[in-house]
Amino acid sequence: MTPFRPFTGIPKQVEERLEELNATISRRNFLRDSGLLVVSFSAAGMVGANPFATQAAIAQAGGPYRDPDFRQLDSWVVIHADSTATFYVGKTDCGQGTGTAFRQMMCDELDIAYDKTSLIMGSTDVTVDQGGSGGSDAIQTDGWPMRRVAAEARRVLLELAAARFALPVDQLAVSEGVVTVKADPSRRVTYGELIGAKRFNVTLTGDNINATTGVAKLKAVQDLKIVGLPLQRYDIPPKVDGSLKWAVGVKLPGMVHARNVKPPVAGAKLVSIDESSVRGIPGFVKVVSKGNYVAVVCEREEQAIRAARDLKVTWQKPSVRPFPTSENLYTYMRSATPTSSPNPNVVGNPDAALASAAKVVEADYDVPFQGHTALGPAHATADPSNGQMTIYSNDMKSYGLRNGVAEFLQMPREQVRVVWMEGPQGYGRTAADDAGFEAAFLAKELGRPVRMQWTRAEETAWDTKGPAFTFSLRGGLDAQGNLVAFDYNARAADYHHLGYNEPDTVLIAQLAGMGTSKPASGGAATPSEMYAIPNRRMTTHVVSLPLVFETPLRTGNLRDPNGPQVTFASESFIDELAAAAKADPVEFRMKLLTASTTEDSGFKRARSIAVVKAAAETYGWDPRPSPKPLGTGDILTGRGIAYAYRSQTVVAQIAEVEVNRRTGHVWVKRLVCAHECGLVINPEGLRRTIEGGMLYALSRALHEEVKFDTEKVTSVDWVTHPTLTHADTPASIEVVLVNGDPKPDRPDLPHYGAGETACKPTIAAVANAIFDATGVRLRRVPFRDARVLAALKAAKV
Amino acid sequence: MSNVTLTVNGRAHTVDIEPSTPLLYILRNDLDLEGPRFGCGLGQCGACTVIINGAAVRSCITPCSSVKGEITTLEGLAKDGELDPVQRAWIEEQVPQCGFCQNGQIMTAKVLLSRNPRPTDTQIREGMAGTLCRCMTYYRIHAAIKRAATLIADAGAASDKGGAA
DSSP: OOOOOOBBTOOOOHHHHHHHTTOHHHHHHHHHGGOOOOOOOOOOOOOOSSSSHHHGGGOOOOSSOOOOOTTBBBGEEEOOOOOOOEEEOOOOOOOSSHHHHHHHHHHHHHOOGGGGGGESSSTTTTOOOOOOOOOOOOOIHHHHHHHHHHHHHHHHHHHHHHHHHHHHHGGGETTTTEEEEEEEEEEEEEEHHHTTOOOOBOBBBBGHHHHHHGGGOOGGGGGSSTTOOOOOOOOOHHHHSSSOBBBGOOOOTTOOEEEEEEOSSSTTEEEEETTTHHHHHHTEEEEEETTTTEEEEEEEEHHHHHHHHHHHHHEEOOSSSOOOOOHHHHHHHHHOOBBOOOOOEEEEEEEHHHTTTTTTEEEEEOOEEEOOOOOOEEEEEEEEEGOOOEEEEEOTTTTHHHHHHHHHHOOOGEEEEEEEOOSSOOOTGGOOOOOHHHHHHHHHHHHEEEEEEEEEEHHHHHHHHOOEEEEEEEEEEOTTSSSEEEEEEEEEOOOOOOOSOOOOOSSHHHTTOSOOOSOOOOOOOOOOOOOOSOOOOOOOOEEOOOOSSSOOOOOOSSSTTTTTHHHHHHHHHHHHHHHHHTHHHHHHHHHHHHHHHOOOOOOHHHHHHHHHHHHHHTOOOOOOOOOOOOSSSEEEEEEEEEEEETTTTTEEEEEEEEEETTTTEEEEEEEEEEOOOOOOHHHHHHHHHHHHHHHHHHHHHHHOOOOOOSSSSSOOOOTTTTOOOGGGGOOOEEEOOOOOOOOOSSSOOOOOOOGGGGSSSSSHHHHHHHHHHHSOOOOOOOHHHHHHHHHHHTOOO | OOOEEETTTTEEEEEOOTSSHHHIIIIIISSSSOOOSOEEEEEESSTTTEETTTTEEEGGGGGGGGGOOOOOOOOGSSSHHHOOOOHHHHHHHOSSSSSSTTHHHHHHHHHHHHHHHSSSSSHHHHHHSSSSSOOHHHHHHHHHHHHHHHHHHHHHHHHHHHHHH
């Protein structure tokens, strides 16, 4: 294997020390190249009970449901008599394969074969509360306590073996769950023989769950054998053969089906319900209403669908228009009085620098509201049996749902639990789990298990939205084309941004008159890059739409909540500045990155340089300014780069586009992503997560926009709210795992997060590529055919 | 309500049901089949796809009384305990993320390959275009369809060889 050599551009002294280190860390080489290896591996085997089946089985107990104690080793690791192990963690997997990655990390620390283990996640009564998922921090943050408890279990098992053999621990070896005497390997004992089916009874320490630890030391990265392997995900076979039990499919004795009846226009007040309009429907059970919240309940699902359609409800429209139209949104946002304007972040003297600049560039950008629009609309089933409340849910933050529902229903926490099961994409939507609250509310009202299922129109119109943004940017170049001033001004329509499963902000609380009267302040964001610009001002404002509560335009966390919007503006603008300086876009960025040697604790500058170089080298970037000379045929091609970081994960992406000048259609033919997230746990899982993140952002670039008139959202299905399809898929996607963490004096590479970072730069990379191909700068998302064609025509392309 | 008889994955079932009820709800709620899933109820996304008479059919907009022919769901693709080559390719390529849409992807790909054993990239794009994925696993689906085509061709070649021997 070739020695580890990060793409040049890392400061020289760091690179030299890194090379010394690499002489001793072959593991790092392996991790970087492991995506190229063909590793023989039997299909992911699950030992004993399928974790998913187990999850259904554990839902039998009758309560109360006490919190597992995170300071007890037994809450995390169970060794069975057959030397298999079950891990229990307080996380959920939204489809990025984090469950498999957790097992890999814990197996390595425990010294047990991967296929002798299983993992239970997310159910509140059997797993400790690690918060579920969010922020792409599962590996970065939650992986540490998991590693430490597994290491502690190994330590305890070795001590048990030492006592059995009457030898000190240092005379024992352990491999794959078997402890042997170094001097006489015929003397051996298995983990199952040492503790199988018995409790560890070991108390852990730590002020909070993230700090949970025993006394064992973690293994050095060089000693990890399972981390870094491209193991197949254990959850994929049951997703492919149809055997997986999903939250959406839960059936309970006596269960009834519920559908919501939403106000026809935002802010409407319920006047009256004519229950006789549905009483004759076979299987009709009840109409439940509170405030402006209305639901119908029937014995069968198709009956509930019909009842929701037929129910006659009289509503009174609000006296004020709830919002401007989506066409007028940006004009409204730019002129609205902000609800908050934090003090700008200022470096140097941007006004003076702009005044004396040789060239000043100004540009405005707009990004619409974009919805989660999960493929499967919201759903949950709640069971009020035995005076308890069990919610079967795909809520990515199941622990928060439990707390929120307990408060909402005014039940003791111990009487409420959430059984987490798989469901359609999380990405922030299920962190504000409307359906879970609604199912529990109705189950309590009816005293029967209730399954709540939202419709497509309801989900697309009323799910939580990523905030719309407007940007006004100014930049100043000196006579040599150096960027000397950058003035950033962002406005986000983010007033009353929803929290996580808060009992007073979920939709049913708002509609039922049980919501807060104090809106959350919301926020805008600033670019995430390491550019050295001597004079800068970063200004952010939050603005509100006229209707704050009971509105379908309610903002929540959508996959990297502000990143795609902010990075679209900032990285498009950097490209505009490069074009104004007649500089190559990669070289222009490299100059900004290398203009300083100031580093943070994670060497983010050096790693930023490494990913930009890696992306350019992988793409085969030939330096020249954009745009390229205009082509002559119908199809114009171009390339664009964008870069960003999120926390300590750094990415650079290059898009190659074909723009049809007759139709305005944009096809992103090729995507390259250089990705640096420290220690890689599972390179194949990581690659797919990055691919998904990029294509998700591509969908936002090309298609997605929530449309509305002045009283309701008019995006209600896949025709009125299009998404990326197979037809849009790039012909080629290349992901380079740079793994270029250059901190030279650290024995371990930390593992950072992945997922949301890959969403950040894609929209900008595509916009920059369209500019390169056509010379036309698109400053409003999305780049649908009609908008692109209009821009091309206006520019006479 | 009336009796409707449906043959699903080789077994006949009679349900007493309102005849206009979409097939999807009977498969899921009465026959306990979780392969076909509710995504839109409008025939727009494909999550509910089943195979009837060799065609990919959207069960969410198909009245149960209109079904003529045997229904195959995701659960019925495996034969004699062996996963279908399309399913094997899906696992080998590690296609799914959340997996919610993958029933539609697999069933649509199965029909695509049965009609066109060697689809081109363009034919895959066009043939699959109406089957949506919000985790955006499209790129891996394309690879899996090509892999499945090879698996099916190899199996055919092996059985031809076996037949000749």
